[in-house]
Amino acid sequence: MVKEKFYVTTPIYYPNDIPHIGHAYTTVIADVVARWNKLLGKDVYFLTGTDDHGKKIADTAEAAGKSPMEFVDDLIPKFKDAWSKMGIEYDRFIRTTDKDHEKNVQSMLQKSYDNGDIYLGEYEGLYCIGCEQYYTEKDLEDGCCPIHKKPVEKVKEETYFFRLSKYQDKLLELYEKNLEFISPPRRRQEIINRVKEGLRDLSISRTSFDWGVKLPFDKKHVCYVWFDALFNYVSGVDDKSRWPADIHLIGKDIIWFHTVYWPAFLMSVGEELPKKVFAHGWWTFDNEKISKSVGKVINIDELVAITGNKDSARYFLCRATPFGDDGDFSESALVDRHNGELLNKLGNLVSRTTGLIEKYGVEKCESGLVVNFDSINSLMQNLEIDKALNEIFAFIDLCNEYIQEKKPWATQDKKVLYELADAIKNIAILLYPFIPSTSEKIADKFGGFKFTKEGLNLPFDVNIEIKKGEGLFVRIEQEEPEAISQKSGIKKKDKKVNKEKKAEGVMTLGEVTFEDFAKLDLRVAEIKEVEEIEDADKLYKISLDVGENIGARTVCAGIKKYYSKEDLIGRKIVYFANLKPRKMKGVVSEGMLFAASTEDDSQVSLINPGEIANGSQVS
């Protein structure tokens, strides 16, 4: 039987900087879509990559004292590494510098040229000699270059044009015939209106730099940007029969190029058109635009580090906002999803069920806990990814309600436990495209099962030993915004104490076992250096000497109000060495210092271990 093919792409990213949350978003969604279609049994192909060419890359490379190729070669591993850290499994990572792609672009250029769609003309633009760059009218400040503040010149350059104007009617016909070509649908009218306003022919070559694909019919020229970049989608397949793509996933900023230039290019060379171009929205960061200049870019390492779990990041990106709309990213929103949904709902369901099964076992029966696959699948087909997850989590809620109602811990009803085990198996299968490594962890606990649509209906194997094992997610304690110091932990406890006090009338922190206490690695350390942190009115950045074994460590401590730098340097303190590292005001804090404080924080005093050697244990 021939499997149905499915081909999904991300844009090829511009490797002039390391990848960030925006890149990750498109790529994660593409991965989710690819995995979902694999689940359905399709023969899936998933392409991502980088756009290595262009003047900007050439310039940036020169500034860095590298050749463009060296410069790009150095950045590519950062992209591949980021995708591996996000659990992304693409079939090919294409680069526009790949030989097969360059050859393909040249052959496409030739075809288009032979068809009379490419002609030599003159590009006239406003040029700044200092920048060696063209500007548009609106870039200018009082007719001057915004960087050099000098007047720009009108310059003419020989360049090849693509006859985009010729395709206006055909494009409008395409939008009319294929309603899904521009998705989500609300973006359609925008494009249609702009196309109706008329299309200008497009300059597709340059002679002013040479970092690009040479035009086969005129070697003085290199291909400029879009013609080169867009054809990666055709170059990148392992087998020509995969084209056309089922879906191009893109950000909303490049929808014009993908829904106007791209189909026009393809019509010109006689290739089939992609079935759908889907433009998603953008992320803001704490409600501000993500921008490098403001330091708001969140890179992949930071994204994963917040919860220490790539699946939580993937889940957040899929779940937090309707796909297609803009969304806001914040650390606390991510942690809320992680703790509240993944851990409390899913993790806890698995935890309590496996625990009960370990004690009482299961007995096969017809399960009453049935999930509606068709409804979830149809949401996925429309790329309503957040809603699909919503449905899956509604089923998880149903399972938690079911346990509550059936009380298997009291009844020891093995049939109920079987139903729950079967439900969890199905949940793990359905969640596999979104949070693959978590689903694998669940499968491990249940003796392993395959992640396929068919697996949903396969009865659960009762002979397998089911283990409770470790929890699926680790709880992330969020710090109070006003207490970014190391004292926040204490403050939080105080809060809880007050609550318990109210409930029981007893002041207590609760009991911990010695084993729990022994998990803390407490050491004597000496303060070597103290630095101020920009924008932080409570924090010091403190460098510690923690003896030979541990060495130097950096911590952030909110004690600026209580100690001067001179007070601190040379002082011995008690250091909590294996506290999970955490970023504060952009500085990674590896642990905390111990201090006693009054309830209103009016007095704070660092604990003094006396003259014991650095690195000594405290217990």
Added chain:
RNA sequence: AGCGAGGUGGAGCAGUCUGGAGUGCUCGUCGGACUCAUAAUCCGGAGGUCGCGUGGUUCAAAUCCCGCCCUCGCUACCA
């Protein structure tokens, strides 16, 4: 300026295209249940004139139309 998106209980969002009792979700809050589970889970309550015009259409408007106010993003290669 132009284009686009949004304004829904204390917070964040669905719901608006295809009008039908303010319906839903997450967090917070209050009360209860449970004690299998990572202080997790479950049930219930309080809390909103769905930005404004007490505008229009309609038997019926969060939803459609008009006007206004406010917030945010984009304007060409940063998703």
